[in-house]
Amino acid sequence: MTTGPLNDFSESERKAQEERLRAVWANPPGWRYWTSVNNSQIGLWYAAAAFGFMLFAGVLALLVRVQLAVPENDFLSAELFNQAFTLHGTVMMFLFAVPIFEAVAIFLLPPMLGARELPFPRLSAFGFWSFLLGGVFVCGSIFFNAAPNAGWFMYPPLATDKQYSGIGADIWLLGLSFIEVASIAAAVELIVGIMKCRAPGMRINMMPLFAWYLLIVAGMILFAFPPLIAGDILFEMERMFDWPFFDAGRGGDPLLWQHLFWIFGHPEVYIIFLPAIALMAMIVPTFSQRPIVGYSWIVLAAVGTGFLSFGLWVHHMFTTGLPQISLAFFSAASEAVAIPTGVQIFVFIATMLAGRVIFSVPMLFGTGGLAIFIIGGLTGVMVALVPIDWQAHDTYFVVAHLHYVIIGGMLFPIVAGIYYYFPLVNARQLSERLGRIAFWLMFAGFNIGFFPMHFSGLRGMPRRVFTYPADAGWDWLNLTSTIGAFIFASGVLVIVFDVLRPKHRQPRTKVNPWNAGTLEWLAQPEENWGVRSIPVITSRYPLWDQPHLAREIAEGRYYLPDAKEGYRETIVTSVLDAKPIQCLRVGGTSYLTILTAVFLGGVFVALTFHWWLLCALFGIATFVTIIAWLWNGTAEIPQQPQKDVGLELSLPLYASGPASVGWWAMFITMVGDGTAFGSLVFGYFFYWTIHEDFTAGIAGPGLFWPMAGLALFVASWLGMLAARSVNAGGRTVFACMLIVASMILTACGSVAALLGPWQFEMDPQSHVYPAIVWILAIWLAVHGAVGIVMQAYCLARFLAGRMTATYDTELHNVVLYWHFLAVTALTTLVVIGVFPELR
């Protein structure tokens, strides 16, 4: 990449620039500190909260272990035991394993990519607050004896039975749906950030491997979480309104939940494993003091695992009586995924062999974790074989397997990451001595605790039993497990102590204490601006290969060394070659993100307790805050179209369509939305396959109204396409008229979609067929309503002069939404209208 000559500023100019940058990126004082949206703060809070939840869930695990230490124990009641293990699994998965990677990514990615910020800092903040509130809600339930108690995968009919599960199941469904929103927000943020916000010159072949992994993981979230959201919707409709999706008596089927849950649940294992292994891909080269061996092979492994992990979900359902030929496909894919997983491990080993390894604490945790993970991987290959799984299913063998995989593949690398990256948090290192003590306690404790579970499982001990008879031959195995669990926990405590102990007397470490090669090591903990100036990158390990880089960045010799106009700015670059294409102004400090999260949380809490009026009020409040956030914080028309960013380069300040980050965010969000919709359609056809006549003789929505609805939606879509091109031609008023026409068509289309099932008096409580038709029709109508709000927003922007013929990014994004809406309408209405006629 050719660039202009580097900037050259005098000492006093530099000081003045730094003052301005500091002021622009400063956190607000006092209590308003919590309104910060800066990636370093959000990342830290996120990580701290996730660790808090982890410790809480760890205590629950210890309670479970105490109860199981001896036979016929009465330390916990059966009910409390059920709540404890359910919450332990739920919290570890949803409130620790997934969010911790979001936290680390938000904290690390901007400095690693040489960006000032991720493209949507307020979205990150919103995600964090949603996560925190949802997490407290879910965890708090156990103190009211109201925690979910049906296991972390909530199988119906146990979990749909209100007598047994009480309000706990609703807390699980709604609390976690709220947190899933946060995960999808993070996915949007990370994909756009990695694709578009890398430092100039950081081509796709020079991206840090951490970013490659995170890109794949964020993509996986988009396809994995929405099926669970779809499942949650069906589940909650059954619990709230008695729509029989999982009730076999009325045509439903509990197996549909298992499908939807595990289409999420299995990729999720890799969603938590890949980011942890991504940390290893940063740590191993540093402590081998050489570039990674086989960069492309790691990309192969990350992408390959990402895809194959979606072909494994049925291996959690081997004992449900599915045809054996189906099971065999999933068994084959489960074996195949071992290939890319193995490749990553061999790449690490090769890198260590080729370099001179320094066995520091991070390496200790990293390699120890991999050793544990490999054992878990091998038992995984065993249970991926159907006959072995039939024996081991729902026994402690599986409990041992999953803990070996997750603790070895996730927790140990994360701890390695804490020891490695702690200097970026407050310029101090954690204690080498305490780290080693913690490692050996955890490593020994883990194996003492979990290895015997293989044997208790093989001796037939089922998981989730609250106690067991003395003569079953499980007693000393369980006692050993309990002792191991406490040794493991003591190791965790040592780490907690090491992190929390005051360090102000400890000398500051030098910048880049491990002599790492990647950019994040230039970040200064006390500065909020990320990088002093945005560099030009010419190597995979710039700190090793570009000798003057650190000094030049600090002297402001690269892009955006100043913040003269008082905006937070970063550079948007092209996807493949990272050529600078836009100067992006990102959102600053705002209380709106917290308010939106609080109100949206209110919606979910009110729903749990069926407080309908309060729910509506919170819904309105959420709506108002979202609009306020968008109105003042996005797509602002800049005073001048271009800005001089340094190095004789001038970049546009505004972009619309595929060139803008907002368009990509909409695209990614709608892919997730489309996946959720696809899962509902899957449900429709699932019911078709399991019944001789899936309508059970009930009248369908007919052909007329669905087809009328389809025509109206197609017309509204054409209207929006026309509005966009007319506006681009400068005829804004005509564009507004087209938008109004399209609004009316959309409203009519939504009503028509609902009129079908309405006219034929389809009763959703009577049988699953009317219920699934209603769900699809309502899904479409709600999307129509959201579309109308977007159209009204566009009209308001035009009227307020905030959108024009040239500055039309909102219109582009809304048209993009309409493409997806048109596909949703086509699919829904053909499926519910035409398909029953074809039989």
Next chain:
Amino acid sequence: MRLIPREVETLWTLFTAPVVWALHFLACYVTVAIYCAKSGEVGGYDTIRWILAVITLLALAMIVVSAALAFRQWGFGTDDPPHDDPTRHDRTLFQGFATLLLSGLSFIAVVFAAAPLIFIAGCFS
């Protein structure tokens, strides 16, 4: 019209072979699931086997094409990895090499997925 597609500048080609794997996997799973649930309405199990055998061959062929294009993008292997120079040329070579590796993995995964059709001669629910 060109028989062999021109080299395109996009990240998406990286995912071609895994997407073919995903489609093939879905085709196998869905076909068998519907057949086993509704058996009697469509031909016999051997018909299903033949249909899926053809789909498998098609999928493998597509992956081979993807691999061949990747091999071209990789400069027919004239240059060795790590492809870490800050040039457009090296970036293209990297893309080609990574795509080639993924094609290999996808090929194996498709063969894995199809293998049960040889060994299991019915639904057996």
